[in-house]
Amino acid sequence: MSPRGVTTPQVRQQLFDAAEQVLLREGPSGLTGRAITREAGVATGLLHNHFGDLDAFLAALFVDRARAATDSMGDLPARAGTATVVDNLMAAIETLLTGNLMALAGLVLARPSLVTRLGEALDDGTLELDAAERLFTAYLDAERRLGRLTSDADTASLALALVGAVHQLLLTRGPHAPDLRERLRRLATTLIDH
Numbered sequence: 001m002s003p004r005g006v007t008t009p010q011v012r013q014q015l016f017d018a019a020e021q022v023l024l025r026e027g028p029s030g031l032t033g034r035a036i037t038r039e040a041g042v043a044t045g046l047l048h049n050h051f052g053d054l055d056a057f058l059a060a061l062f063v064d065r066a067r068a069a070t071d072s073m074g075d076l077p078a079r080a081g082t083a084t085v086v087d088n089l090m091a092a093i094e095t096l097l098t099g100n101l102m103a104l105a106g107l108v109l110a111r112p113s114l115v116t117r118l119g120e121a122l123d124d125g126t127l128e129l130d131a132a133e134r135l136f137t138a139y140l141d142a143e144r145r146l147g148r149l150t151s152d153a154d155t156a157s158l159a160l161a162l163v164g165a166v167h168q169l170l171l172t173r174g175p176h177a178p179d180l181r182e183r184l185r186r187l188a189t190t191l192i193d194h
Helices: 011-027 033-040 046-051 052-071 085-098 101-110 113-123 133-147 155-173 180-193
Strands: none
Touching: 011 033, 011 046, 011 052, 011 101, 011 155, 033 046, 033 052, 046 052, 052 085, 052 101, 052 113, 052 133, 085 133, 085 155, 085 180, 101 113, 101 155, 155 180
């Protein structure tokens, strides 16, 4: 048993996984400490014992899932020179599309009290909202060095446009829109070819 306020990695992930399931099934309004602990099959007070309160837990969940998405794209710069530039970009974009980050973003909109907690995570460097953009830029820089992009390609602007388009389409159309991937592939192709 861990000391009060200190969570073990297994319990932490168990609670995070349970919270995601509740969020996806019941939406932000159904996401209570009791619902999460019931879904996880643990004692009702465990979440508060380890995280202090529900907002601290939900902020930690958001940070954890954002970091996991970034980590799963971490090898993008090393893919330079393999496959096609667009295929590599689409593989990284797929990571952003398949996670539950949009549901978590909706949770933040539904619980404004989380904004303060996430602001603290941004301030202390725990949360890096521009991590995907930086990975795309690093990858595009590597492709430019290999000559697979023009030497004057503005890789930072290309990366921003791609990540911004993913966010825009996810927010307006959702991750299951039938033409989402096709539209993103066309955009990536247009940006890279010009």
